[in-house]
Each structure stands twice: as structure tokens, then as C-alpha cells.
Amino acid sequence: MAERERLAISRPKEGACGNTGTWRVFRPVVDKEKCNSCGMCAMYCPDGVIDENYEIDLVFCKGCGICATECPKKAIEMVREGNTTSQ
Amino acid sequence: MSGTSATEYICKCTSACAGCSSSLILRHVLKAAGPDTVLVVPACCTSVLQGVWPNTAFNIPIYNVAFAAAAAVASGMAAAFESLGKNTNVIAYAGDGGTVDIGIQAISGALERETNFLYICYDNEAYGNTGMQRSGSTPMGARTTTTPGGKTHKKKDLDRIIAAHHLPYMATACSAYPQDLVKKVQKALSIKGPKFMHILAPCPPGWRYDSSQTIEIGKMAVKTGLWAMYEREYDNLTINGPTKAAMIKPTPLEDYFKMQGRFSGLKEEQIRTIRGEMERNLRMLKAEAEGC
Amino acid sequence: MLTISTGNNAVAAAVKQANPAVVAAYPITPQTEIVEQIANFVTNGSLKSKYIPVESEHSAMAACIGASITGVRTFTATSSHGLLYMHEMVNWAAGARLPIVMANVNRALGPGWNVWAEHTDSLQARDTGWLQVYVATVQEAYDATLMAFRIAEDRRVYLPVMINLDGFSLSHITQQLEENEIGDFIPPLVLDHAIDTKNPAGYGCMTSSSDYFRIRYDIERSMRDSVGVIRETEEAFSKSFGRSYSWTEDYQTEDAEILILSMGTLGKEAEVAVDILREEGIKAGAMRVRWIRPFPNLNLGDRELVVIDRNYSFGFGGILAASVRAKTGRECYNVIAGIGGQEVTYMDIAGFVRNRRIGEESWFGVDA
């Protein structure tokens, strides 16, 4: 007989909702020269995909653009996916 | 961010919409609450964005319950933890539909019974999970799928209903001010008894704006004075800085409406009504804060 | 201890023995005495439970759910409209595999307002995944409540149990009651899936259409496993306390040519009817169906069946009769009697048997 599945208990897992980076139309690109490590981007990121070194996890970043809007130094630019270089 | 741990309690990623402010709120709520926390979630956006069985994006126990039941389930949980001698935080995290409409009876009961829990209403001003139908919390004039011509009724004054329960702590907050909301969650959880937070949660698809503007819209709601930020400890009211500033020099309401597609077609008299309600609210808060 | 008690107070006395950590309940006639008595126990310190005076039945079951998932024992009681109002959470409790025990005092549904006995309330909850037992004496109300905790909390079951007793005609009558010190009859609750903040999990998240049915099937699997657990529990109970119960209570059935099937207090009254009929030379027997979920295997042989239903499924028929027909393929004479407390005496029941028309349905007191 099959394993008992008594009720829907889910366990924590990275990528539980898939690689949400594929949702992106625009990708955040950080200009490290302009960045002053203020941390606003990481604080405002709804999905917590920006780490303490201000590296953005593009596997999961949905490309909402909040980081680019809120960056006081305008160090983040949203670039159309598919374009390999910043304009 | 200062005051909270670097630990994230949401694994990358939920299936929330890009630019979702309720995800941002919850991320900071959980960081403020820490790991010994159980979240009770009624039907709302948060119940569908966790992931699909057998996986979840949340690295904290989440108990999903029926729409009207969050505060009552939390009551039972709080009583059980008390009987077990545990200090686990019980946080109900519910949308505006589950709070101001179908869930309000259970909330009122839980507050009256002095349940030791924190109830958080993240308010995106409509039934977001089912595609933006009107709720009691939808503001006048906003278009939803069930108010295609704009809502003709006013937003329900949830906070004064809650305040009438004379609870030890309640606060309003906004997703655009995460540091403020973290402080409020931490303060709430340091107090025994019923606590309530009402947090404005702008919704890009529902309010019809570009997802990159989530924080700006939230700030604008506060700067106009439309969304007032304050804390109430029993009957002592403290108005927070951004709202004090808005009371002195508010940003024009029209600037807030212009940013959102849901307010297209807003009529002059509706703006007058909304402004009147807003001014009355601020007047009452100010009077209360000044103790007169 | 030998004493007298009402049906309601017998349930409360059993709850006191079972010592749940949390009781959440809302008053409703004719159940109110149960929660009043439990509130008394909590107030006078003889019961250490947390008593949550909720604001509705929906919240009563919701609070039991919230408490139960932490792994503690829970109890609630309701009746009639209360049960209907909590129906959503009644389903939730079973789906969440929580061993909540609830007493339902059977009462008719409005309109018009009627506070007297009828089984339509709890039978509307028969498809929820709850185990359901119907009792007929004050002693049985006490005994079934004690057993309910042990059955519900068994790992093979982990489903909620509802004890049903007839409004007023059992809830408010006084009979003798033997209360027992139960010792270890109900073992401490160990809920395998209790919430643990050190081992985080999401409960009841979205479940896809390719998985959901397997989780639902497990409810049925446990319902089937509960058959053995109920038998074991009733045997253990008999061994410990000397009072025996089974799926049905059978009276003069062995040589009977006609069986009267019924539920609740009418089943006891039917036994008196059997005595009268036998004096007349009619070989009748009475079979009182106790468990309706899981539904028992009824040994009916080829005897004629008179099924009394104190309930009705509109557009279909009496629910016990329908269940008997479906499970055994046997036709019966279905009498709808006792609706909303309608007075039904043993003389009336004897009349049902004398005037039986197998294959037909009759509403007692309604001219055909």
C-alpha cells in the first residue's frame, strides 16, 4: 500500500515556488562604483533576494524594480532581459 | 537593517506577485518575531503564495485556516501554548477581507477575551487573492472587479472598531516604512495580551501601478495624510513622525490618486468626501494624542 | 461512584475525567448545561483546562483546531444550529486530522424554532470525516465520551469523534450514573503532526489536483482502521469498567422475524415495543444503531425491517433507512418519527411494526 499521506504538511525548501527569476522582464544591474552600501535595496526587496554583499540572486529575482527605484545613488538599473550589456 | 537579525524566514522565493508589499511586510514581521513563532493564516494572498505541497517557502510554522477563523484558531493556539508553558509567539496574518469583513466577529471575540496574540491585518484594500473584488476596506472611488464604476461606499474605519476593545497595544504601519514596522512588531510581541497591527499594503496589479513604485505609493499614502501612522497603548495615542509631518504639510491627495489606475474616473465629489474623512480622522487622532 | 445525573452532566463528568487542556465552547439549548458544568469545574479548580468562552460555534471549533494542532487534548459541545454554524470548521478539523472530541445534543433545525430532539443536525455532518456515535442512556453518554477521546487520539485514527445525544429526552433527563476513576484508560495524547517551531512546516498549503485525493483517501483509510480501534476500545472499556458496547445494541434479535432499527432514545423505547409485540405473538427484535460513521456491517439476515428515522433528507428519505438499503441491499418500512421532539411511545412503535408496509415510507402523525 502506498505511503500514508495523512495531511498536507509542507517542508521548507528553497525554490518551493520554482525559479521565479524566469518571471523577469527587466533585470537589475548594480553599478558597484555608484553603490555606497546603504542597504536600502536589500531592505525593500519583497523577496529577500539581495544578500549582505548586495549581490542579487537572479535565479529568484522577479524583476519588480523596487531596488532600482529606491536606490538613493541610482546605482541599480533595470535592463531588458535578453540584452547582455547595460545601455 | 538595524534591530533585526540577518536571518530570513522566507526561503527564496514565494510565488507572490513581483513588487508585492505584503511579502515585504511579512519578511520583516518574521525577522522581527524570530523563530519561536507560529503564523496563522486565513484565506488571503499569503495562503496561496507559500508554495505547493509538499514544499513551502516559509521556514517557520504556518497554520492555514478557513477565511473567518484566524483569530479564533489563534485563540485556541495561544491557550494551548499557555497550558504547555510555552512562550511561542502566535501571529495571525490576514488580509483586509479576512479582517474587516468575514473575520471581524472572531477578531472582536479574541480581543475581548484578552487572547495573548498579535493580529496583523495587511490591507491591500480589496480581495486580492481572488482577483481584486471590493472589500469593506476598499476606499471610496476605487475600481475593483465588483465595483467597476468605482466604490460608492467609504472605507470601513477598522482601527476605531479595534480601538474600542481597549487593547494594550495597537499600531498602524505601512510597507514603505519597514524599520518602523519592525519596531512596532517587536514592541507588540514584548507585551502580553491582545495586540493588533494594521499595515497598508499597496498591490501593483490590484491598484494598477508599476511594480517598481510599491514603496513610493506607500510613502505617498502616508505623506498625503490618507494613511495615518500611530500607536495606541490602551488609551494613550502616539502619532508617528511621518504622519505628524503630513498633518503640518500634506502632499496633495490628487498626486496619490494619479499614481494608480484604480482611481481613474474618481469624481470631484468623491475626492471631497475622501478628503473630509481624512481630515476628520487626523483631527480626531490629533485631539486624542493631545489628550483633549 | 454511583450517583444520578442528567445526560448533559454525564458528558461533562466524562470530560473532567479526560482532562482536556483546552475547552472552547458556545452555549446553545439543549447543550448549554455541558459547557456550564465544565465552566464550573474550571472555576472551582477541579478541572485544569483552559476554557475559552468563544463568541460563536464557528470560533469554538476554530479554537479547538488551533489548540489541537499544538498536540493537546481538546473538547467542545454544541447542538443544532451551532453545529450547522461551525460546519466549515467541522470539515476542517477532520481534514486537519485533529482528534477533537465534541458532544452534539441532537436538536431540530429552524424555522420554526424547535429545541427538541431530531438527528438531522448531526446527520448533515456525516460526510465530514468525523466518527459519530449515538447514545441512548445517561451512562452511555458518559461511557461513549470517555471512549471517544481514546479512539480519536489513536494514531491509527487521528480523526475527530462526535458523541450524539437526544436533546431533552436524554440531555435533560436524570438517570443513575456510575462514574469511574479512569486511570490510564485514555493514554496521554501524542500527536505525530503537532506544530513544532523547531521543525517548521506549512500546514494545509495549496495542494495540487494530482496529490490532494491521496490525502483525502487517507481519511477514509483511517476511518476503516477506526473499526478495529473502536472494537479494541470497547473491549478494553468492558474489561476495565464492566460495561459493554458494540456497533449496535441488539434486543431479542436472535430469533426475530422483524427487526426495528433506530438510533438514540427511540431505540430503547423500541425494546419495550418488542416486549409488547412478542406478547401478541409477533417475533420482533430491536437493533439500535450506535455508530453511523464508520457505518457498521449489519447482520440483518432475511428478516423484515422496520427502520425508524428521527431525521429526513428531503427529496430522498430517512437517512438510516437509506444507509441500510445502500449497505445491505434490503428493502424496509421506513417510518419518519420523532421529528422535532414529536412524542413517540412504545405503543406507537409497536403500531409501526403491526402496520408495516415493506418498501414504503410513512411520516408518523401525517395522514397519508
Added chain:
Amino acid sequence: MYEIRLHSRGGQGGVTAAKLMALAAFRDGKYATAAPFYGAERRGAPIVSFIRIDDKPIKIYSQIHNPDLVVVLDPSILDLVNVFDGLKPDGKVLINAPEVPEKASGYNVYYVDLTGIALKINLIVAGNPILNTPVIGALAKMGLFSRESAIDAIKEMFSDERNHKAALMAYEELI
């Protein structure tokens, strides 16, 4: 089986009297069932309770239509309800009254002034003389259960000793 129908008014303690009767019979080693009939009535309305006493378990839950004994806690009910309805030909009647009421003539009537007893020993709660404990004494005298069981039953349910004193007075005064 011995079947008793008890008539009282809501608030007079008829339901408790029925329970006391069952308890006293139970203390005699009998089986007993006390079933108050609950209607929509409120305080003051006439109500009825059914008590059955037997040597074997009682299986009947329906109302009593042919009582062996009718107990009337409030004589004014005689004007409202035909309390003798269905009374067995050799059935008895116990009435709380200082003398046999006119309406009861022709029946096998026992009577005792329970209200007078309650007033005499100040057995009054919230302004109402208590009848449910004294009536148990009168019933014991009629042989429904032993005097000892009657007093034990009252002591089990009430700590105030005026209750069983009133019952003993009713036991002595029953006519």
C-alpha cells in the same frame, strides 16, 4: 413500574423535585428516570415532569400518559390544567394544600401544606417558599421511597439543613 407526573409552575423547583425523587428511589436500590418536559414556557407557567421508578432499567423516554401518582406542587394549577388526565383508576394524588381542594374531590387525595411548612421554617429563596425538598418527605410517607433515602437524597443535593427538616415536617404532617 411506578409512574409519577409532577405538576408545578416554572421556578417552583419542580425539576429539582423530580431529580430528588429519582435520587431517593435510586438510594433505595431502584432504577429511576426523571424527565422534565421542557416547553417554551417561562417562569410562572405550568410545567410538568415525569418520574419513573422500577426494579429494572427503564427504557421508556416518552411522556407519562397514565400515571400511578400525580403530584401537584401548586394548587392553583388545578384551575389551569386537568392534572387528573389519564390517572389510573387506583391512582393517587398528592397536593400541596392545607385541605383537599374542591376540584380534587372524588380522587384518592393526599395533602399537606408544603408552602406553610416552608414559611414556618423560613425556607425561602428570592422571595419564594421552597417546595421541592419538603415534597420529598411527603412522598416518602406515601411509600414511594424510604424516609432515610429521602433525607439522604436531600442532603446530597442541599447543604442547608432546613431542607431536610422541612421534608421531615411534611412526612409528619401528611394527611
